[in-house]
Amino acid sequence: MFLQIVTSLALLLAIVNGAAIPSGLVPQPTQDGRIVGGSTTSIEDHPWQVSVQKSGAHSCGGSIISTDIIVTAAHCLQSPVTTSILKIRAGSDRRTYGGVLIEVAAFKVHEGFNAATMANDIGVLRLKTKLTFGSTIKAITMATATPAHGAAASVSGWGKTTYGGSSSSQLLYIDTKIVGRSQCGSSTYGYGSSIRETMICAAAANKDACQGDSGGPLVSGGQLVGVVSWGEECALARFPGVFANVAELRDWVLQAQKTV
Structure with missing residues (x-):
């Protein structure tokens, strides 16, 4: 279930440097993605979910962990991404309307992120305006222990x-x-x-x-x-x-x- 473009340059560098490229990590024609075999749901059941948008279009998902911090994947934030093109939509189960649309003030990608191996694929966004929590917008707690196999x-x-x-x-x-x-x-x-x-x-x-x-x-x-x-x-x-x-x-x- 690969979900984002891994750039040709990153792959070329990985090959040149002899790094192992996980099967499936190949350039994709779009940055869109999907839940396969999924069922429709409401934002009230997933109030921590946000749409991370680039230049006005949905690009990735993210999770609210505080009023102004979103956790997402590092590969969603790779260059040439800048804060000027980033916004998040929260509080809506529609990616194109509803809820609130908030600009991103800054973001940070894990320093150990490796586009060839996908290790440390995590990043955070800080919002320009704090979210107001309610039934459709809530933070989720980050796990402190890895869940057991089969959970x-x-x-x-x-x-x-x-x-x-x-x-x-x-x-x-x-x-x-x-x-x-x-x-x-x-x-x-x-x-x-x-x-x-x-x-x-x-x-x-x-x-x-x-x-x-x-x-x-x-x-x-x-x-x-x-x-x-x-x-x-x-x-x-x-x-x-x-x-x-x-x-x-x-x-x-x-x-x-x-x-x-």
Whole structure:
């Protein structure tokens, strides 16, 4: 369930430097994405979900962790992205209208983010105007421990509903299950050593996140446990969705929100 463009330059550099490129990390024609096999939902059920917009169009998902801080994926914020083209829409289950549209004052990408391996795929945005919390806009708590293999989880977003298909205008979600890092990197699945300690996986039959869902929330036990990151196409049986592991990256987020 790969969800964003990995630039040709990044791939070329990775090849030149001999870095391993995870299967599925290839340039994509659009930055849109999807929830595959999802069901429509309301923002009241996912009030931490935001749409990260570039130049007026939905690009990625994100999660509210405080009145002015959004967590998203590092690959959503790669150059040539600047604050001048970034806004977030919060409080709406529609990516094109409703809720509030707020400009971004600053953002920070994890210093260890690697576009070839997708390690440390996390970043934070600071908003120009603080959010007003209510039934449609709320913060979600970041997990302090990685959920167990097999734990129930959910993913939400406005991404594509089929690989290479159209994006959803309505917020969608799927129920899924956590696949532990050791299991995700085992011979049961196709990723092998591409699964790093800053990653966590989730899988469900014929359900997945995909292009355009990047940066969005993986939630388990009412906590943010993952950030949509990458994968091999979408909803393929031997390739779970791969997420930045929030429990492993939480300390970085807490520090980054102080300096962004």
